[in-house]
Each structure stands twice: as structure tokens, then as C-alpha cells.
Amino acid sequence: MSALEAPPRVLTVAGSDSGGGAGVQADLKTMLALGVHGMSVITAVTAQNSLGVQGAWELPVEAVRAQYRSVVDDIGVQAVKTGMLSSAELVEAVAELISGTDAPAVVDPVGVSKHGDPLLAASALDSVRTKLLPVATVATPNLDEVAQLTGVRVRSADDLRRAAAAVLAFGPRWVLIKGGHLAGDAVDLLTDGAEELVLRAPRHDNRHTHGTGCTLASAIACGLARGRSVPEAVTAAKEYVTGAIAAGFALGAGIGPVDHGWALRRDTP
Ligand SMILES: Nc1ncnc2c1ncn2[C@@H]1O[C@H](COP(=O)(O)OP(=O)(O)OP(=O)(O)O)[C@@H](O)[C@H]1O
Ligand SMILES: Cc1ncc(COP(=O)(O)O)c(N)n1
Secondary structure (H helix, E strand, O other): OOOOOOOOEEEEEEEEEOOOOOHHHHHHHHHHHOOOEEEEEEEEEEEEEOOEEEEEEEOOHHHHHHHHHHHHHHHOOOEEEEOOOEOHHHHHHHHHHHHOOOOOEEEOOOOEOOOOOEOEOHHHHHHHHHHHHHHOOEEOOEHHHHHHHHOOOOOOHHHHHHHHHHHHOOOOOEEEEEOOOOOOOEEEEEEOOOOEEEEEEOOOOOOOOEOHHHHHHHHHHHHHHOOOOHHHHHHHHHHHHHHHHHOOOOOOOOOOEOOOOHHHHOOOO
């Protein structure tokens, strides 16, 4: 890239995590580490730290729409990533904005935080199923989100295919079922119903995993913005998040963040 050439642009539509480990903060750090220009539409502000979510405040839908239009109409995007959307009204507004944007969308259907604090109203689940998933290029639910959205409970890696089929029925082009909450290797399944890719990484015995899901989805969006195929982007993103988990560090008294900067330091003695 020459000095005058702009990097690919990626937009996150997500909530703010004051502790800097998940949400918009994780997304922008991932984008910096992966060499794209990161931009944000903030949907909600959370008071959050290593112990949990102490408060959450949603933004008005017109503030979300205005941020999105400001970015897309002037700067333009090569990929969009969504995270915490909080309410049915915001889910539906964001789905409509994405459907009018000519760029791939990675949808992380964030339901609850690692500590079990709700980040999406129960009344918004149906809008996620019927409005948001159909506009996703890739949806990246974890096992709790799969259960909430489809009723399918994954107990072992053998159940991942059934979970993927249930999510694909809502209309995303691809689904990545994240098996990070299972025991043993960290196994995820990517499929579009025809092609299938199993992504396996050794489980790192590290409790500092705050923000894994946000980081993975953002890294996928970075790959798509560079013009990579979905399997290529997901493979590279899995490698990035695995390294970030291996380097996760303690902060505060609870669960610390993954290290978004690990790949930048990889070649530094
Ligand atoms: N201990 C671990 N070691 C290696 N990889 C892991 C570990 N925990 C999770 N992963 C991987 O991290 C990625 C994110 O998966 P996870 O299931 O944690 O998502 P998530 O629950 O949405 O994340 P979060 O809890 O941050 O919202 C997946 O690729 C998963 O396999
Ligand atoms: C604003 C925001 N968005 C997403 C998450 C999910 O991340 P995690 O499950 O690691 O807490 C979060 N905690 N906060």
C-alpha cells in the first residue's frame, strides 16, 4: 500500500465496553491490528469491567441511523460487523441499514455477556431471527445464542452440524457455530449448507477470555473487506483470535481481556 492509498474500511455497529475488552473497543483494536481503518456506530453504552456489566444505556434509534449514514454515505465501507444491539427497535433499524449497503455483513448475535448479563432484550430475539440473520453474510453465534435462537442445545462437537442447519434456516449465507464453550479443543463449524469447514485450535487454559466473540467477528469482517472468501477470512480470523486468547492477561479482579496486539508484537524480540 502506498502512503496515499487508503486501507480497507470496516464498520462496527455495537455497544461500548468501558473496560475496553469487548464491544466496540475490541472491534476497533482488532481492526487496527489487522491493518484496516475501523469505524463505529455505537448502539449502547455499558458500564462494564472484569467483574460484569454494572449498567447499560441504549442510544435512540435516530442516533444509530445518523452515525451509520455519516459513515457509509461519505467514507464508505468494505464490510460491516454487528455486535450488541440491545432492543428489537435497534435490531430492525440496523438490519434495514445493512440491507441497503453493498458490503458483506458479519452478524455476531450477542445475547449475554461472559458474566451472564443480558445485552439483548428477550423481546428482540424474534427480530434477530426474522430481520437480522437474513441479511448476514456470516452469522457467528456461540452455543448459548444458538440455543436461544433455535432451541438446539449443543452438548458435543457432534451436535455442531445440527445447530448450523437450524441457524441457516433463518437465512444467513454462512454460519460459524462457535464451540468455544465446549470442553476439549476449541472447535468451530463454518458452513453455507454445501461447503463445510471445521476449525480446530488447542484450548488455551486461560480464564482471561473477555471479548473473544467480538474479536473473532471483527477479524472475519477485516478479511472480507480485503476481498477474501468467507472460508479464507474465517480461517485467518480463527488464527488471530487463538493467538489473542493465548496472550490474554489479568486486569481487575475478574476475567481479563484477550490481547488484541499480540500479532503486532509477534516479530518483535
Ligand atoms: N480457551 C480457549 N482456547 C482457545 N480458543 C478458544 C477458547 N475459548 C474460546 N475459544 C475460541 O474463541 C472463539 C470465540 O468463541 P466463544 O465461544 O468464546 O465466543 P463467544 O462466547 O461469543 O465469546 P464471548 O464470550 O466473548 O462473547 C471461537 O473460535 C472459540 O473456539
Ligand atoms: C458491549 C459489549 N458487547 C459485547 C460483549 C460480549 O463479550 P463477552 O461475552 O466477552 O463479555 C460485551 N461484554 N459487551
